[in-house]
Amino acid sequence: xxDKIESKGTEKFSPRQxxxxxxxxxxxxxxxxxxxxxxxxxxxxNCSKESLxxxxxxxxxxxxxxxxxxxxxxxxxxxAHTHLTRETLEKALSDFAHDLLxxxxxxxxxxxxxxxxxxxxxxxxxLGAMLLERGRRQIDKRAMNLLVAAKRAGLLDFDEAADAYExxxxxxxxxxxxRMLLGEDISVLRKEFGSRADKAxxxxxxxxxxxxxxxx
Numbered sequence: 001x002x003d004k005i006e007s008k009g010t011e012k013f014s015p016r017q018x019x020x021x022x023x024x025x026x027x028x029x030x031x032x033x034x035x036x037x038x039x040x041x042x043x044x045x046n047c048s049k050e051s052l053x054x055x056x057x058x059x060x061x062x063x064x065x066x067x068x069x070x071x072x073x074x075x076x077x078x079x080a081h082t083h084l085t086r087e088t089l090e091k092a093l094s095d096f097a098h099d100l101l102x103x104x105x106x107x108x109x110x111x112x113x114x115x116x117x118x119x120x121x122x123x124x125x126x127l128g129a130m131l132l133e134r135g136r137r138q139i140d141k142r143a144m145n146l147l148v149a150a151k152r153a154g155l156l157d158f159d160e161a162a163d164a165y166e167x168x169x170x171x172x173x174x175x176x177x178x179r180m181l182l183g184e185d186i187s188v189l190r191k192e193f194g195s196r197a198d199k200a201x202x203x204x205x206x207x208x209x210x211x212x213x214x215x216x
Contacts, residue, residue: 013069017055020045021069024062025108033115038062060126067134070108074099076142081149086213089150090201096143097172097197104177105186105193113181140165155213164208171200 023045027035038059042049056062077092103109116128144165150156158164180186205213
């Protein structure tokens with residue numbers, strides 16, 4: 001029996017909260033972790049500190065919300081799960097691949113990852129754990145739910161959703177994230193994103209697609 005993979009921490013924020021989180025992310029990129037104070041975010045977003053505490057709790061809660069919001073920018077075809085066809089599956093996988101590359105290459109994600117790497121030698125550093133739990137793992141779970149739905153619809157064939165997803169992620173990202181974190185020119189890499197995403201989806205469907213998925 002195929003079950004939906006539980007995915008927690010994918011809260012939906014209001015448009016006003018989204019705007020506040022965008023300002024918080026902008027502050028993080030421009031000024032680093034020291035710039036990310038409740039007072040600074042309140043000023044930049046033109047809201048009160050009381051509102052920040054009400055919406056997100058303490059500073060760690062704000063950081064978790066920022067990471068969840070950033071992860072939510074990667075689409076995984078949730079609206080198409082119940083009536084998947086070959087065309088809608090291919091579109092959902094393509095959207096996922098393009099969004100994943102766009103988010104990973106953005107200033108915000110690179111700043112968060114570099115900050116977490118810089119803190120990794122400290123005892124009790126929380127940012128890396130937040131990025132894994134509220135960022136990467138939430139994207140992973142949502143994407144695996146798409147794969148499970150596609151298997152249920154007879155479009156994909158695999159033994160374990162996690163294994164199939166690892167192949168999909170690897171086909172899309174390969175060594176790209178490491179190269180970006182090490183400072184390779186992102187403007188040059190971005191020119192390859194479209195073809196990289198399309199080739200990854202095509203390869204994944206050839207590996208795991210059923211006759212139904214590959215039919216003309």
